[in-house]
Amino acid sequence: MTAVVGRCVSARSGLLGVCLPAGLRLVHRSGARLLAGGGGPVTGPSGAQSRRQHTEVAAGPVEVDLRRLEGEDDGIVEVLMCRHKARNALGHVFVSQMRELVSSLANDSVVRVVVFRSLVPGVFCAGADLKERSVMDNTESDLFVHSLRSLMTQIALLPVPTIAAMDGVALGGGLELALACDLRTAAYSAQMGLIETTRGLLPGAGGSQRLPRMVGITLAKELIFTGRRVGGQTALEIGLVNRAVEQNQTGDAAYREALSLARDILPQAPIAVRMAKEAMNRGVEVDITSAMAIERMCYARVIPTRDRQEGMAAFIEKRPPRYTGE
The missing domain is CATH 1.10.12.10 (Lyase 2-enoyl-coa Hydratase, Chain  A, domain 2)
Known part of the structure; x- marks a missing residue:
């Protein structure tokens, strides 16, 4: 299995949202998509899924993509968050694309484990898109937060195990996304927290309910009241994550740990x-x-x-x- 890490290509290029390693490009040969300069075929969307993604993202870049692993890892699917310029902030396009992909996985009998990971270095998900939120009126803001809450519920209701790999910052709605998953891995250097009270808000996408169920009501109250951030080691100690590891040179230690966990689940019935x-x-x-x-x-x-x-x-x-x- 070859890891695909790097940037996401706009659908304007006709590549239908394939995430590429930095410095590499796709070369078409007899309909196959191959990495220029060596490497094997890139696993990307196909058939009806390709048509859906093409329609959805034709007006802009792909912010969330899907990758199915092959070979011995067949059955593991990765949801790739790649909104580089906005640190995977939860904007309208990001949420819409995430909702589409999660919906496509809900009834897919081939999927056995789903890993949520970021292709943005040092960031899992920075939370709400404050630039978008700043121009919303009260009604629009309420409706958008409702859509976020619905998305997190959609993730939580996926019938297969889900794993969030936090190799970097996971704040506000970003941590709420991770909390909606069944399992979490983190690098020691990752920072996570429900920081909404520091912005005059409270966690509104499930965090005020899922965090107490995970770490206990007293500790959850402390974390939410103070808006405090915790690192990977502390997150492991309080039961916020399942596994925490030292970050590696490529910045994907939590992802590798998540993949190891997914491989432990994969052989089971x-x-x-x-x-x-x-x-x-x-x-x-x-x-x-x-x-x-x-x-x-x-x-x-x-x-x-x-x-x-x-x-x-x-x-x-x-x-x-x-x-x-x-």
């Missing part, structure tokens, strides 16, 4: 993983008796699957299971 996510997500919101009933319903859905039979057979035959998601 897909339906079982989806049902486990549903059982936990639904169960944590209700009383324990209702939660047990939810677990029973989810368990009942895996009993008739071929994957369950394969898991039993592999155990008896002392071999690795070969799950197909059936």
Whole structure:
């Protein structure tokens, strides 16, 4: 698997939002898209997805893109945030493109893990686009924040495990995006925080609800009341992230850790993983008796699957299971 890191190309160039390594260009050969100067084919959108992206971004650059890994990593999909000039700020175009891509993943049975990562050095997502927000009236501002909240819910409801790889700043809505994911990795050098109270606001895209559920109500209140930022090591200690690592020379240590985590999930039975996510997500919101009933319903859905039979057979035959998601 070849990592694709760098800039995103405008659809005006006819390349349909392919993110390229800096200094490289695409060369068309018999319909294939290859990296000039060596390298293999670039995995980009195709078919109906290409037509959708072309229609959507024809008037401007791609700010959010999709990349499907191949080979042994087949089943891992990356959502690439590449709004370089605005540090992945959550503007209208960014949110619209993110919503489109997340929606396309919701019913994709091939997807097993989704990794949200940034191609902007030193930044995961800087939060709200304050330039856009400054020209909104009260009604427009309320509607836009509602759309942000809806997007985070859309991410949280994806049926497969999601991982946010924070290699840099994740503030306000940027951290709320990470909180909407199931798992989070961070570089020690990353800075994250719900800083809305320092701007006369409160977290409005799910942060005031998801952070207390993650780190506890008392600590969440301290972090939100003060607008304090924390680094990757502290985030690990308080349970805000699952894994934290030293940053590397290429600035993508959290992404590499997220990819390692995704690879740990990838071999497991897909339906079982989806049902486990549903059982936990639904169960944590209700009383324990209702939660047990939810677990029973989810368990009942895996009993008739071929994957369950394969898991039993592999155990008896002392071999690795070969799950197909059936």
